[in-house]
Amino acid sequence: MGLISAPDQQRLRDAFAEMTRSVRLVFFTQTLGCDTCAEAKRILDELPPLSDRITIEEVNFVLDADKVKQYGIDRVPSIALVGHDESGDHESRIRFAGAPSGYEFSALIHAVLLVGGRPSSLSAAQRQQLASLERPVVLQVFSTPT
Amino acid sequence: MAFESPNITAIAVEATEFPDLARRYRVSAVPKTVVNGEGEILGALPPDAFIQQVIDLTRATPEQPERQP
Numbered sequence: 728m729g730l731i732s733a734p735d736q737q738r739l740r741d742a743f744a745e746m747t748r749s750v751r752l753v754f755f756t757q758t759l760g761c762d763t764c765a766e767a768k769r770i771l772d773e774l775p776p777l778s779d780r781i782t783i784e785e786v787n788f789v790l791d792a793d794k795v796k797q798y799g800i801d802r803v804p805s806i807a808l809v810g811h812d813e814s815g816d817h818e819s820r821i822r823f824a825g826a827p828s829g830y831e832f833s834a835l836i837h838a839v840l841l842v843g844g845r846p847s848s849l850s851a852a853q854r855q856q857l858a859s860l861e862r863p864v865v866l867q868v869f870s871t872p873t
Numbered sequence: 874m875a876f877e878s879p880n881i882t883a884i885a886v887e888a889t890e891f892p893d894l895a896r897r898y899r900v901s902a903v904p905k906t907v908v909n910g911e912g913e914i915l916g917a918l919p920p921d922a923f924i925q926q927v928i929d930l931t932r933a934t935p936e937q938p939e940r941q942p
Contacts, residue, residue: 762890763890799882802891819875819876820875820876820879820881820882820883821875821876821882821883821885822882822883822884822885823884823885823887824884824885824886824887824890824891824894825885825886825887825889825890825891826887826890827887831885831887834885835885838885841876842876847876847877848920849874849877849920850920853920853921853924854877856921856924856925856928857874857877857878857881857924857928858878859928860878860880860881860927860928860931861880862880862931863880863881863882864880864881864882864908864909864927864931865881865882865884865908865909865910866874866875866881866882866883866884866906866907866908866927867884867886867894867898867906867907867910868883868884868885868886868904868905868906869886869888869894869895869898869900869903869904869905869906869907870885870886870887870888870903870904871887871888871889871903872887872889
């Protein structure tokens with residue numbers, strides 16, 4: 728049985744239909760010692776059937792050290808979002824750590840739509856404000872499923 | 874914001890799944906945003922205020938070693 732109800736699936740299909748870029752969810756997982764990896768996979772597997780533009784790339788956290796390093800992943804389950812269009816891959820620098828259930832699920836959908844081409848909700852002034860950021864910063868946003 | 878600024882990496886962390894991180898950053902309420910492993914922003918702020926806090930805290934915190942040029 729699917730995790731997403733039929734009406735919600737339709738809502739997601741409609742939202743994903745507006746995507747102008749493909750989005751690859753690079754899913755870092757491992758077989759042993761990860762309580763929520765299976766749950767994360769179940770949730771992610773619900774998405775590609777709802778849009779041709781969404782794909783999942785499963786990466787073994789233990790075996791694929793190059794990808795782990797490339798995306799700066801330090802725990803599982805983790806998801807990195809990568810946009811893709813004619814000009815190639817666009818690393819979004821958006822990550823999710825932990826199974827994307829509950830509140831995190833809507834945050835994940837929002838991120839997929841953004842990477843997929845939906846205009847960001849930031850104003851021109853806010854973008855300019857962000858442009859004054861001169862060095863790299865990592866934001867860890869903690870939340871809980873409910 | 875990560876989408877808009879090439880300098881930002883944003884990680885949504887599920888706090889209950891990673892008690893080690895929640896403990897390290899003393900997460901007692903959510904949402905809580907940790908900036909470069911040091912600065913803290915508590916709660917959900919309006920975008921203008923949030924961006925300003927990120928800029929201020931970035932100036933005040935050490936650079937992330939793995940992301941240095």
